[in-house]
Amino acid sequence: MTLQDLPQSSTVRSRLAAGLRDILPLAIGVGVYGLAFGLLAAQARMSGLQTGIMGTIVFAGSSQIIAVERLVAGAGAGAALLAGLALNLRLLLITASLRDEFAGRPWWQVLLGVHLATDENWALMHAMRARGGCAGYWYLVGGGLGLVAVWVLSTVAGATFAAVVPEPKSLGMDFAFTAAFIAILRSLWSGNAMLLPWAGSILIVLLADRFTPLDPTWTLILGGLGGAAIAGVMGND
Incomplete structure (x- = not known):
């Protein structure tokens, strides 16, 4: 790294940190329905490790929930996958709206931004801009990194907990999907x-x-x- 690179590196770090800091209140809600998804994943006989890998690679709360719910209901893997994809088609609109943030960036940064773009950090970025703040690509990525960390940890915790409970339905865990989906719908409503x-x-x-x-x-x-x-x-x- 040259001396000329230091200011830019410092700016990247500060914007990542700002996105991570500002997303934390929203991440609490993500953690709540992440726990609920983990309970649902356990009903589909997914281990904590499998749940964590799915959350890291897919990272799409509502899509994961509907896909696993369809598996629990007895639908085939293909139908569950299509249901999950259809539910998350709104992300095509979100990522399309980020074309200015992605313009001129290397392919790996574009892929990273697309993967980490969610309703929460996308809305937070625009809210920050509306208040006159500086929020762009790295702010979005910082918020996304915070969300994916909370999502994976909470889903793994839920799946691991459910795996050691002998009778999940006795604790009302069969309501996990409904509760989680209601929470997600509420978070998606924007007016x-x-x-x-x-x-x-x-x-x-x-x-x-x-x-x-x-x-x-x-x-x-x-x-x-x-x-x-x-x-x-x-x-x-």
């Missing part, structure tokens, strides 16, 4: 702009369930695709 995509997605699921012979997994996939399409047409990030 009235979300109303139409959410309503459209719910309506599609209800109609498909009522008038088609599709398995619930596929109705969820249709709902996710429909909601993402509505949000895209409306121009919602």
Whole structure:
């Protein structure tokens, strides 16, 4: 490293630290439904190690929860994977909105930013900018690193705890999926702009369930695709 590199390195570190610091209050909520997901993962016979690896590689709370829930419900691995992907299609809109932050960066930084982009650190970055603060790529990455650390630790803790409980249902752990998904939905709500995509997605699921012979997994996939399409047409990030 040359002397000329020091100021830039210092700036990167300070913005990473700022993103990590500012995300901590939101990370507490992530940790709560991370524990719930760990309990659900244990019902799917996933070990703490498997849960941690999944959280690190996938790192998509709602997508992981719906995929594992479908496995617990008896759906095949392919259907569970598609359901998880459909539910997280909104991340395509989020990452597309970050094109200015990714412009001119090496491929590994783009991949890192895409992997760590979530509803929470994306919204926090824009909130900081709205207040006149300096928040860009490294601020986003700092927040993402904080979230992924809390998510992996909490999911592993939940799965490990459930594995040593002889009768999880006696403690109400079978409600883990519902509780976790409610928490995630609440965290995703960002105002009235979300109303139409959410309503459209719910309506599609209800109609498909009522008038088609599709398995619930596929109705969820249709709902996710429909909601993402509505949000895209409306121009919602």
